[in-house]
């Protein structure tokens with residue numbers, strides 16, 4: 001039976017500051033590092049022997065994976081980095097404080113930008129301090145940096161990557177880890193649990209808390225649990 005562990009990065013500096021982050025390469029806070037270590041403890045205690053890991057090209061996810069693998073004494077596992085697993089791009093909201101933006105535009109509008117399935121935030125202006133179009137990593141990986149993304153647009157890049165690189169290995173019975181981000185993981189949860197466009201609005205993924213799935217041959221979850229039960233959020237029904 002294949003197992004899949006989905007781990008959102010630990011708390012980042014901009015999670016702490018309550019700022020829209022998206023593709024900005026913000027690092028973990030001390031608490032985020034502690035969450036990553038706890039994720040490693042819990043994965044080790046689960047007894048699952050993983051054969052490979054996937055992560056984004058953003059340091060908060062990469063470092064979470066490093067810390068967890070170090071804790072698990074599995075630093076030798078193969079790791080693949082893919083821009084397709086990046087956080088959703090927050091467009092023109094990038095860098096803004098979420099509470100101040102809600103005061104300015106209203107709670108309802110901010111909720112639509114943050115959690116609606118297919119309404120993207122306004123695009124990021126070209127040449128903005130958060131414009132990453134010339135970042136060497138995206139040139140290296142041959143990625144055209146988006147100007148904004150809804151969850152749907154995020155899923156449109158997560159899904160083909162998952163189906164090509166990850167799903168065949170799970171179908172072959174491998175157990176894999178994915179360390180990624182709130183919204184790239186919401187996209188994966190939407191795919192795996194077959195969540196409707198309306199219901200995905202209510203799915204929140206906690207930081208640094210591994211979600212361990214048992215998958216059948218068609219990659220349908222037969223069991224799903226957050227390993228840190230005290231910090232678990234509600235999962236879609238199986």
Ligand SMILES: O=C(O)[C@@H](CO)OP(=O)(O)O
Nearest residue numbers: 019020021022087114182
């Ligand atoms: O700022 C972001 O990039 C994400 C994840 O922290 O925030 P949200 O909760 O709005 O999806």
